[in-house]
Amino acid sequence: MQIGLVGLQYSGKTTLFNTLANIELDLSGSLKEEASIEVVKVPDERLEKLTSIFNPKKEVHATIEVFDVPGLRMQDDGKVKITNAFLNDVKNNDALFYVIRNFEEDSVPHPMNSIDALRDIQFLETEFLFYDMAFLENRIEKLKKEIMKSKDERPKLEMPLIEKCFKHVTEEKPLRELELDSNERKLLSGYQLLTLKPLGIAVNFDENSINKTEEIVDKIKTELNSDKVDVIPFFAKVEYELSEMEEEDREVFMSDYGIKESALSKILRTSYHLLGLQSFFTVGEDECRAWTIKKGATAQESAGVIHTDFYQRFIRAEVVGYNDFITHGTFAKCKEAGVWRLEGKEYIVNDGDILNIRHN
Ligand SMILES: Nc1nc2c(ncn2[C@@H]2O[C@H](COP(=O)(O)OP(=O)(O)O)[C@@H](O)[C@H]2O)c(=O)[nH]1
Ligand SMILES: [Mg+2]
Incomplete structure (x- = not known):
């Protein structure tokens, strides 16, 4: 599954991409325009909680591929031109995230010479x-x-x-x-x-306009008038600085800025949601792991994601919902409480189910 970051030049795509992918920014001043793809972990507090309980040797997150789509620069005639190369790059994604500029920065001119988030969104949509x-x-x-x-x-x-x-x-x-x-x-x-591609919109604000974000996001939502599109405000530069910090400093910094969840984590979660994906978990002393499935996937299909053999040789799935497990604390207690179940191959897996596949 791949999501593409799409937007006009200098909207903050590469800054966002580098933060997502944990890459050091090239501060040499050369603004490179190459395509790059990275595999990025989907943050999941539930997995972290399970890891803290089972203390396994390995923790494995679900992943998603992120593509920093280059292009959309101003041409010599002062217009932004859509090229076939650009369209081909956009086509190759399962979902899109428009990265829209709402920050002022004299040193990097907006390719249309002014800041207007709605205009930029409409430009792409059209x-x-x-x-x-x-x-x-x-x-x-x-x-x-x-x-x-x-x-x-x-x-x-x-x-x-x-x-x-x-x-x-x-x-x-x-x-x-x-x-x-x-x-x-x-x-x-x-x-x-x-x-037709699922769409999210990430609006990139500068740190001085934190109190303006709501107004602008609301305006965009009203204009789009769609319950299919998620609009997320973020602060590319601040978030990049955050990603460079140690965990403890980051928490202090985030609470100072009133940031509850990093926008990056929100963007990844939203993409996951836009793509109609959900996670189930496998747990144990060796490994706690989040696996990606489509919403509506059956127990047998989910077993097949772990191993193709498990699909063919599926007998039953042992299932406990994440919240049930956290409430009761151990599988034994879940059994006593009647929330541990054996399910057949047609069982529709819920987001957060903890599965153990029985196979022959
Ligand atoms: N002041 C400010 N500058 C930013 C922000 N986001 C990106 N930039 C700067 O804008 C320039 C273009 O950003 P970049 O991520 O390369 O944009 P791209 O062309 O969409 O990939 C870089 O010099 C960034 O440092 C921001 O939120 N505030
Ligand atoms: Mg770029």
């Missing part, structure tokens, strides 16, 4: 809508030809869906707002439509 529109229009033409040429049923079945999508984007509405069933989603998934 370009991505155009991309989808062109793609769908093209697809309709191709399908028409196929329908004329052959007796194949497939293009006839696909046509109404593509037309429905096309109509939606011509009304300037992103595809993520279109009601689609799971079959339709499956059919569209190979096309990498940009406005």
